[in-house]
Amino acid sequence: MYVVATPIGNAADITLRALDTLKRADAIACEDTRVTSKLMGIHGVATPLVSYHEHNAAKMRPVLIGRMQAGETIALVSDAGTPLVSDPGYKLVRACVEAGVPVTALPGPSAALAGLVLSGLPSDRFLFAGFLPNKSAARRTSLGELTAVPATLVFYESPQRLAESLADMAAVLGPREAAVARELTKLYEEVRRGPLPDLAAHYDSAGPPKGEVVVVVAPPGAEAEAQAVDVDSALRDALSRLSVRDAAAEVALMTGRPKRDVYARALELSREDGR
Template identity: 45%
Template sequence: MSESSPSSALEPGTLYVVATPIGNLGDLSPRAVQTLRGADVICAEDTRHSRPLLQQFGIDTPLLALHDHNEQAQAPALVERLRQGQALALISDAGTPLISDPGFRLVRAVREAGLKVSPVPGPSAVITALSAAGIASDRFLFEGFLPNKGAARRQRLSDLAALEASLVFYESSHRICESLADLESVFGDRRMALARELTKRFETILDGSIAEVRARVEADADQQRGEFVLIVEGVADRSAAQLAEGRRLMTLLSPHLPPSQAARLAAEISGAPRKALYARDS
């Protein structure tokens, strides 16, 4: 006896969070197509971007723009639609909504109203990159996009330098070379992977030391185009993590204290050897 297929009808009063392709249209799941066709309205980050995707699959459900600038204001009206029994779908420009994309305010408002939120899983650039990077993925921290300005970017990286988990970042073509230089400056000779244009025609995944990946990108203008996911391995052992944290603290304390006192405090807090910190700063 064959298993019966699930009902195609959507549940009234439910917000469906639907993942869409990050590049390859073949990655849009049958369930996602069914959900987008059956919803009363689709909330899209950029309707101009999403409309061609929907037309490709013969989906003519009405679109409503929902982005960072209007989400808070739109949420009450959308919750009211759900209360009236409508089924709504939420999509982003690409991938899984809410991952460095708008949507969490709406999801929170719906849940606080006691209404149902149902995920329709699918592509995510973070998970796609991790699956092919060859870097430990049992523990990872997703940081989204790094700050635009160099000083703020290096400070953010320094704050993460002592973590043992793998680190995952998004980056744009405008800053990829600068960000790779800052990764090397802060993290040194760690292993990394760079995933570019995932699932698209010019998909590239580079791996090696940060210096090696940086050199390959800087030497090839084509490798500086597109959308990037950067994965950097975490600190390999506890002593290295303590040293990285001690150095971060030294950076914060040195402008305000003599080197020896800054090193002593940084060592007490981090557990790193005081001499190693003092020698590096002197």
């Protein structure tokens, strides 16, 4: 079986290898034959389509496994992005593994990865958390379990729930830097960046955006690191004009940081700079 990433929303992004595989397969298993047939028609792929989604998966899995054990090649695609990422396809892969059926993946567009790359947030370590619960209380509980994860967080979200979800993220995760990306790899691609409270306020005022949405949130401590950099910059500027004590007082008032902490840092910077 081939797991093929097919960009239904942007036909130009599909790879040549994926097209060749889809043409050579005996059948293409897809979430919605009406949606997939549009992409197949654009590229002249005449391979028969077979419906495979969460409502018929239990019934269809043994049918597909039987066909593959008989020597047929099945390609699995999803309505958007990479199969198995927030869809039930992993159960079919697991069934293939248990039945000794070879499985390979053909990479392609992934909204989660595209959103992470475009966010400008740390990408060396990240956690894809999928969709959060629909209700605020359950959503906040789930977010609470992620507060200490030392990685950038990536979520999928419904446009209709976006403002509420961002507000819950701000309440639970704090004013972390974040990015909201929509319609990735498509014509109306858009990325909006800023602290979670600002993004929540924007979408509460502007209303639900159109298209599929990815939310990327900075890891814990990133905002503290940014604040430390800002304090150092402000202190160096103040120290060029004022005494250590006066510079610390000015920056503490400006940033809202504790005077004792700012004064201690001012002393350190003053020594480093030989003042």
